[in-house]
Amino acid sequence: MTKRITFDGPVILGAGLAGLSAALAAKMALVLSPTPLATGCSSAWAQGGMAAALSGEDTPALHAADTIAAGAGLCDPKAVELLTREGPQAVRDLAALGAPFDRKAPKDGESDGFVLSLEAAHSKARVARVGGDGAGAAIMAAVIASVRATPTIEIRENARARRLLQDKTGRVIGVLAEIDGALVEIRSPAVILATGGVGGLYAVTTTPAQVRGEGLGLAALAGATIADPEFVQFHPTAIDIGRDPAPLATEALRGEGSILRNADGRAFMVDYHPAKELAPRDVVARALHAERAAGRGAFLDATEAVGAHFPHEFPAVFEACQSAGIDPRREMIPVTPAVHYHMGGVATDLDGRASLPGLYAAGECASTGVQGANRLASNSLLEAAVFGARAGRAAAAEGTHGGEPVSLExxxxxxxxxxxxxxxxxxxxxxxxxxxxxxxxxxxxxxxxxxxxxxxxxxxxxxxxxxxxxxxxxxxxxxxxxxxxxxxxxxxxxxxxxxxxxxxxxxxx
CATH class of the missing domain: 1.20.58.100 (Fumarate reductase/succinate dehydrogenase flavoprotein-like, C-terminal domain)
Structure with missing residues (x-):
């Protein structure tokens, strides 16, 4: 017999940055994670950092313009304006929780002193990072500590959603979950999907294997509207060492001046885009695909741009290369395009509401319209924090549990x-x-x-x-x-x- 639990706050499926931001904003929530916290989610693997207008030379309007340009005509301007306006405070809030962003002595007119990196298609250096390429893990560690310190947030690990529960009106009234191998019927006023993207549906991906579109599929099977599912972003520079998932060579390496070369040592991006290595991700990914398809290979040369500084400036990339016998201080890194992010997802409004009553979505599994047809680098953690919190607050205001479930299969x-x-x-x-x-x-x-x-x-x-x-x-x-x-x-x-x-x-x- 299926065990039944009734919970008065939102049930959140997924424990990446979007899910945990939603939980903190809701104040009372039940978080279901298919793996132990800080594992199995893309947030913890993010290298580059969080993009926000944090310097005196930058503004939310400039950040919005870059986001819209990268989105290739499909961004929702209202969603972008909200993201870029609330972005700086979101970064500061995470820093206040203990996220150890790299800092320097602030300039006149600045109070934060964040170290900011330049990444592709950004007009300003605006990516706040941690330890060069460790932003995701460090941010998640701080957020997890805060969640664990909140007694009204309950976490169940080794818990997978097996069906969204709906009453006869179609309202989402909870979730059928498998927790430690047993099925549990969880009734709640709202469910927030924060299950991540679709990388695990592809053979070459930089995302955890568990992230394979399950939230998208669960929502679609319940009848929810899905937006822009065809738009899948391929990161140009996954490290090509035969590993599944493929380790990532962060875009910040190209921001520091690393060069893409073929096997002959020729810098080939000049043939594809005037911005060369800092062209939009889709352009760079297609350039690498073309070079590899032509048999010329593709490599990232950071020997001069980073060189001896690799171990402490980009420790995650350095460790991945070393594990495959590559010394990026002296050798080029073999790279290949890999699935990295899904711009599409469950269609939501700016507070995370999906088309079905009682259902919300946040982070990569949602489609607010902010990412358009091509996500701007380092906007993903920002979206997770900003829209995760908005979804958590809105879902916490849901007051009804709905009727009885139509199916428990x-x-x-x-x-x-x-x-x-x-x-x-x-x-x-x-x-x-x-x-x-x-x-x-x-x-x-x-x-x-x-x-x-x-x-x-x-x-x-x-x-x-x-x-x-x-x-x-x-x-x-x-x-x-x-x-x-x-x-x-x-x-x-x-x-x-x-x-x-x-x-x-x-x-x-």
Whole structure:
């Protein structure tokens, strides 16, 4: 018999920065984490830092303009304005919790003294970092300590959502969770999805294996509207040493002056974009893909830009390289594009509300419209903190528990062998460069999985990405169609699982 728990605050699925920011803002919450805290979430792996207008030379308006330019016409200006306006205080609040951002003596007119890095497509140095490339882990350590010190926040580790519970009106009334192997019915006034992105659906990714679109699939199967699922960001410089997931060579290395070269030592970015190494991520990713496809290889040369300073300026990158027998102080680092971030997700308003009553989403699994078609570097941790807190406050105000659940049946899991086959197919046909032939082949492969394994959230997430990619007959941001290389009218994708069976529905921003 399934155990039943009733909780008066929001239940939060996921314990990355978005989920824990929501919990702190809600003040009373139940957090379900599939892994021990600080593991299994992309937030803890983030290297670059948090982008915000923290210097006297910068403003939220400049940050907003850079975000909108990178988003390739699909950003929601209201969401971007909110993010960039609230961003500086979000960084200061995390610093107050104990996040050890790198500091220096502040200049006249400045009070913080944050060390700020320049990253691709930013017009100003505005990325606050920790220990060069350790921002995510350090920020998460501070937030976790604060959460653990809050007695009204309950944490259940080794807990996975197996279904969103809904009453006969469609309202989300809780979650069916598997906790330490046992099914538990958890009833609550609101559920916040903070489950991360879709990297684990691809064979080459920089994200934890557990992050494979389950929140997106759970929401879609409940009937929620999904926005922009086709927009997947590929980080240009994953370290190509045959590891799954692939270690990341942070973009801050290129901000410091590192050069992308082919096997002959030629700096090739001059052929692709005037900004060269600091071009938008989608441009750099396609350049690396092209060089590798042509057999010329791709390497990041930081020997002069960083050199002997590697061990203390970029310790995570240095350790990853050393583990594979590479000394980045003297050798070039082999790199490859890898899935890094999902711009699409569960469609929400600016307070995290999804299209279903009682359901909220925050962080990478949500689509507020702030990231557009191509996320600006280091805006992800910022979005998690800002919109996670907003979702937590809004969800905490929900007062009703709703009716009885229509179904208590857990949704099926995709067996590992089938998942690995799907990952390879997604990288092959829904990767950096796409076309109708590959996407059609991939969609047929996904559709063949459904009768065998049922409505698995991972299969549903993959199908939504592929169907929307096939329907978007243009190239924009992270979505590049070799058979439709031109850019068309800037329309966002809004789709439900029911409407996706027929056609993807577009709506003007």
């Amino acid at each position: 857990p949704l099926p899991d995709l067996p590992d062998a089938a998942l690995q086959t799907l990952r390879k197919a997604m990288s092959r046909d829904a990767g950096v460069i796409r076309d109708a032939a590959g996407l059609t082949r991939l969609l047929a492969q996904i559709e063949a999985l459904e009768p065998a394994y049922g409505p698995c959230p991972t299969i549903v997430a993959a199908r939504l990405i592929v169907e929307a990619a096939l329907a978007r007959q243009e190239s924009r941001g992270g979505h590049y169609r070799s058979d439709f290389p031109a850019t068309a009218e800037p329309l966002r994708t809004f789709v439900t699982l029911e409407s996706a069976d027929a056609a993807v529905r577009y709506a003007a921003e």
